[in-house]
Amino acid sequence: MRTIYYPLIIFFICAIIFSAVYSVSIGQVNIPFKQSMEILLHAITNGKIGSISNIESESYVNIILQVRMPRVIFALLIGMGLSLCGVVMQAVVQNPLADPYILGISSGASLGATFAILIGFGSGTIFSQFGVAFGAFVGAMITTIGVLVLSSIGGKVTSVKLVLSGVVTGALCSSFSSLIIYFANNAEGIKNVTFWSMGSLASSSWEKTPIMAVVVLFGCILFLFQHRVLNTLLLGDESAITLGINLSVYRKLYMMIAALITGTMVAYAGMIGFVGLIIPHIGRGIFGTDHKRLMPGTLLLGGLFLIWADILSRTLIHNVELPIGVITSVIGSPLFIYMIVKKGYNFGG
Amino acid sequence: MDLIVKEIETRVGKKEIIKNISVQVTKQQFVGLIGPNGCGKSTFLKSIYKSLIPHKGTVFLGDLDVLKSSPKKVSRRLGVVGQFNEMNFDLTVYQMVLLGRTPHKKMLESDKQEDFAIVEEALARTNLLDYKDRSFLSLSGGEKQRVILARAIAQQPKFMILDEPTNHLDIRYQIEILSCVKNLHIGVLAALHDLEMAANYCDYLYAIKDGEVYAHGTPEEVLTPTTIEALYQIKCQTYINPVTKRLGFAFQM
DSSP: OTTTHHHHHHHHHHHHHHHHHHHHHOSSSOOOHHHHHHHHHHHHTTTSSSOSTTOSOHHHHHIIIIIIHHHHHHHHHHHHHHHHHHHHHHHHTTOTTOOTTTTTHHHHHHHHHHIIIIIISOSSSTHHHHHHHHHHHHHHHHHHHHHHHHHTTTSOOOHHHHHHHHHHHHHHHHHHHHHHHHHOOOHHHHHHHHHHHHOOOTTOOTTTHHHHHHHHHHHHHHHHTOHHHHHHHTTOHHHHHHTTOOHHHHHHHHHHHHHHHHHHHHHHHOOOOSHHHHHHHHHHHHHOSOHHHHHHHHHHHHHHHHHHHHHHHHHSBTTBOOOHHHHHHHHHHHHHHHHHHHHOOOTTO | OOEEEEEEEEEETTEEEEEEEEEEEOTTOEEEEEOOTTSSHHHHHHHHTTSSOOSEEEEEETTEEGGGSOHHHHHHHEEEEOSOOOOSSOOBHHHHHHGGGGGGOOTTOOOOHHHHHHHHHHHHHTTOGGGTTSBGGGSOHHHHHHHHHHHHHHTOOSEEEEESTTTTOOHHHHHHHHHHHHTTOSEEEEEOSOHHHHHHHOSEEEEEETTEEEEEESHHHHOOHHHHHHHHSSOEEEEEOTTTOSEEEEEOO
16 A cells, blocks of 8 residues: 555545546537647647637637536536545544534525525526525535534544534524525525536536635645544544544534635535535545545545546537436445445545 | 652541551562452552642651652652553553653644653563554453553553452453562552462562451461451462462362
8 A cells, every 4th residue: 555655645636637627628519539638738838838719610619618618627626625625524523424514504504595596696697606605605604604603512523422512503404594495486596506406517607616625725735734632533522532633623623614614615515415514434444544644645536536426417419418426326325335345445444 | 769658647528538658669570469359459559649739747758758759750750550541532552652752742742752762662572573563442351551651651650559450350461460560660659459360479468357457477477368358358278279389269169
């Protein structure tokens, strides 16, 4: 394992670059791989390498640079972000079943989005997209803070209290969402809520990229250097304190950061399930549990996975874009089952 | 390094578990705590290693005020081997022991050759060199406990606290673990449930009952039929074992 770690990392980086180029060349308009490459090189090096003179159609440049590029970058960032938050949450609550949405973030964001779609800004206006993202983010943040406050009642924040508070808050938010949907007399809006909850990268754009990139990359860089504490987190409160690490402080801090990242991702791309749960496990199967190796590996794996999920969601059925949340589950589950069967992997434990 | 614990009082919830216990460990002694289940041994030890916060009392380890110092500072001097070491994720034995270096590391510092050498030595002391790449969760109870001990040794502590370290272990592992700790030649405060082990390994004993020190002294002074009956509510005869020439106990079943 030790010897093939670096080659593996390099392999994943190459795979991501290759997949990204492939991803921008494919879609309703098929652009030859070589021309996509040239357009990208031309854009990245500001015209020094590659030329766009022998590209077949002017529109190719626009499709690639304005439509598909931000989408690939979004897929990469969200894949990285979700798997990052998955690893962190699993360590924080010491539970292999945890995912980025465990603290009720998903139901909080859903409630926010449902509110924005059905009551708040309505649908069909230019304002509505912003409204949904904003509503989801606010919903996610309020729930997280609620869960944190709830679980710190009566002293120490323990992982069991956290999970239970998350479940309770989640149930509360879900029932409010259902209530809103039940009384809403708006078939179109209800359809939008359903679509939103399945996750989509369709709204990716350059305007949204900077916020996303800053939040996700900040989180990645931060947690790449926290491998020591993350490893200690796995041992539980009692052992961690004897190793000089005050878990309850780190636990709160890490959760706040993970919640911020998840909230941002949910706001822009809806709920993309499963990635944050299975990619960390697949990562552990490949790289081991030590976070020093697990973290970089999982980030790359998550990015690569979501780029491919996005490619499949756009190409599986001609001219139809499937919800990416459906794709991640459909390709994720068999992959996960294969891991368990093939390697005797027992959920990191 | 000397451990001086004075007038500790600890509540768990609203119940007062520790009512004024003072304990001293000097000159690298192996000091034992004995007493029935629920008498407050673990709670007392937790109050020392900062897992619980006592509402009264002081703990000094050398010149370090344990209760007022950061966990990191304390963990550079104090190693702990506890009872519960269950976890939901797996690490290799080597990674587990390497975590013992955590207190000596800054946030971004990576492990150096020196750390690996310390880990190797800790593994050698606990007879775990062949286990390096084994997964921690696949080990037996006795092996796990040795890994935890190796981790504590890798901390290079000046003092060690053991909370019933030989619980659920069979006799060979009990002796291995206690001998290994004894051979470290550092001060030790250990809660023990086996009176013969306590008599064999401890230089000094504190008998705890209902959150207070009931008796203290050398094993011969403390482990008398009257004290044992008062502690455990069971009739007991002590004798010198003809084979080992050590203190033996005959309980009335």
